[in-house]
Amino acid sequence: MGSKDSTTEEKVLEAAKEVFMKYGLYGARMQDIADTAGINKALLHYYFRSKEKLFDAVFDGALEKYFAQMTVIGDKSMPIKERLMQYVDNMFEFFSEYPQMSMFIIKEISINPEMFYEKVKSLKTQKSLLVPTLQEAFINEKIEPFDPVLFMVNLHSLCAYPFLASPLYKVMLKKHGYDWDGEAKDKIKQSVKDFISFKFQ
Amino acid sequence: MGSKDSTTEEKVLEAAKEVFMKYGLYGARMQDIADTAGINKALLHYYFRSKEKLFDAVFDGALEKYFAQMTVIGDKSMPIKERLMQYVDNMFEFFSEYPQMSMFIIKEISINPEMFYEKVKSLKTQKSLLVPTLQEAFINEKIEPFDPVLFMVNLHSLCAYPFLASPLYKVMLKKHGYDWDGEAKDKIKQSVKDFISFKFQ
């Protein structure tokens, strides 16, 4: 992965990901993608017939990765609390690599919900297994139960939002002596884990 | 406000808000705005000289409202915990009316940071007074101190994200028997207040 001399198709996909992430389907320009990939517009159409097709390729890859990192939740060899801690690590690693992806997916969903539900149907990875897994663990691991749906919403909020709003936080946090790419991200991650500990105390 | 027979200019602004929120500056189409307002494109240019000018009008209003609802933080007639609870109410009310605004602002910032910092400079409302206010309260109200910056990030995450991701949650929550526009939003709000109580216990 990430070989220096990647194929043209890979370069196109990488460039398209970058531009589509930033501007969305409607705002993105094929010229911009071509420039980013270091080729000309005609080649884009050679590899992917149209803008829509190119977008589909990017969006599909994004969705796959978005759901892939939550499989640890289902690993019953660990206690649920440990799985959740691992899940938080996964999310922070994932969002560090693709900080805009959460926003990108949500944005496209809000514009075109039908497309999203079509695509999710064809995904093998099961989504949202967090709630039933939690309910199961309450019984099996004799944990004081709490509302699993609210917990899921809170947890995702705490993990995803700092990355969504990172353009804002990169400036804001600096004013308070924190460096986003340095300690701030790790401290935020720890605060999410503290929240989990609080719920499982 | 919201009179049924609003002026054309008001209708244009309302339509522009809707379309710009959804597609952003680059993705939005003047034709789309005109259709939404129930007029033709030419009239848009009659009231606002250009697309950029129309966008500015929308964005300025958005920013103003975005910062306006946090002034309660500075109201020293109440204990800090009470102010925070009120602040959460404000945010949920605000985001209920403008669920996409947080995303809209962040998106535009990520595309064009310079414009944003230009605009913020010209705003009178002080931003991010949360951190110094908290530090002051730790002393004045003899509260067990915690990291105010991390608390700010967590709090904003818990409030803003559910609305950002509402296109997702509207479907996801329904599967678990919750109705977003019914009880779900109130329950999420309560969970945020629980988080505040946890930090101030």
Added chain:
DNA sequence: GTCTATATTGTGATAGAC
């Protein structure tokens, strides 16, 4: 496979009648 050149369509903006 990759390019230049060009066709075709979409989009912001304006002119001018009413």
Added chain:
DNA sequence: GTCTATCACAATATAGAC
């Protein structure tokens, strides 16, 4: 103030040489 018609240019897409 509001409309229709149209212009100028930008963006997607294709043709065809190499």
